[in-house]
Amino acid sequence: MIESKPKVWFVGAGPGDPELMTVKGQKLIAEADAILFAGSLVSEAAMRWAGSGCEIQDSKGMDLDAINDWLIARAHKFSTVVRLQTGDPGLYGALIEMAQALDKESIEIGVVPGVSSAMASAAAGVESLTLPEVTQTVILTRVEGRTPMPAGESLLELARHHCTLCLFLSITLLKKVQSELYAAGWAEDAPVLVVHKASWPGEEKIIRATLADIREKCRAEKINAQAMIIVSPALGARQWPELKKSKLYDKTFSHRFRKAIKPEEVMS
Numbered sequence: 001m002i003e004s005k006p007k008v009w010f011v012g013a014g015p016g017d018p019e020l021m022t023v024k025g026q027k028l029i030a031e032a033d034a035i036l037f038a039g040s041l042v043s044e045a046a047m048r049w050a051g052s053g054c055e056i057q058d059s060k061g062m063d064l065d066a067i068n069d070w071l072i073a074r075a076h077k078f079s080t081v082v083r084l085q086t087g088d089p090g091l092y093g094a095l096i097e098m099a100q101a102l103d104k105e106s107i108e109i110g111v112v113p114g115v116s117s118a119m120a121s122a123a124a125g126v127e128s129l130t131l132p133e134v135t136q137t138v139i140l141t142r143v144e145g146r147t148p149m150p151a152g153e154s155l156l157e158l159a160r161h162h163c164t165l166c167l168f169l170s171i172t173l174l175k176k177v178q179s180e181l182y183a184a185g186w187a188e189d190a191p192v193l194v195v196h197k198a199s200w201p202g203e204e205k206i207i208r209a210t211l212a213d214i215r216e217k218c219r220a221e222k223i224n225a226q227a228m229i230i231v232s233p234a235l236g237a238r239q240w241p242e243l244k245k246s247k248l249y250d251k252t253f254s255h256r257f258r259k260a261i262k263p264e265e266v267m268s
């Protein structure tokens with residue numbers, strides 16, 4: 001039996017630069033009969049590749065029920081409907097709330113991943129979120145604001161791991177970020193990277209600061225939305241005089257594609 005193609009596609013539009021959309025995402029946009037996009041971030045991508053007869057709608061101002069009704073109505077009418085989401089659809093995007101509504105109508109869905117703003121922000125700063133023997137873990141999270149955090153996921157608890165933290169949806173809560181990180185043992189001079197509109201052509205802003213002065217610096221630059229906060233012991237490593245080298249490229253470390261040589265055989 002040939003599997004039928006999904007009708008409604010949740011497509012990750014990437015962080016802002018239309019060129020960071022996947023090829024698969026572009027193809028689906030070009031094929032789409034109807035596109036519902038989330039905010040100005042992805043409108044350009046929608047316009048760039050959509051066919052002339054495609055119905056294009058901004059979901060700004062629509063609540064979840066209105067979004068679901070829109071998608072269901074188009075899915076009954078058309079063969080390809082796209083819901084364009086910022087970054088990756090699986091992060092803070094209400095994917096499951098929409099998927100459940102479509103499942104109830106037995107409408108087939110598919111998801112195309114996208115470049116998350118966390119990755120685009122690290123790229124903007126030329127930072128590696130993992131560094132050998134410094135941190136090998138990345139936590140994608142947010143600070144509790146109006147949306148409550150589940151038990152065990154307060155920033156204070158997560159920050160105790162002293163690994164890389166990428167904070168979404170938290171730029172207006174920098175005071176809380178500071179106090180919870182201090183309470184978790186981070187130093188005042190711990191480096192912080194804030195990227196506003198990562199990858200947006202001509203609009204990206206990169207702020208480098210310490211935990212102590214991040215609020216003033218963001219205030220001075222008037223950054224109060226669309227920003228990623230990254231705190232990590234690996235930030236700024238490009239400037240470090242000495243690094244522990246990744247084992248992957250270590251001459252004395254075997255892996256699937258390369259046999260190690262003995263340490264005494266290593267030439268400097």
Ligand code: SAH
Pocket residue numbers: 015016085086087088089090091092093115116117118120121167168169170195196197198199200225226227228229
């Ligand atoms: N699904 C998206 C996240 C949506 S939640 C993703 O994977 O990136 C919205 C939050 O994402 C914003 O509050 C901000 O913290 C972050 N964000 C989205 N686009 C951004 C961008 N271009 N630059 C910096 N942060 C961004």
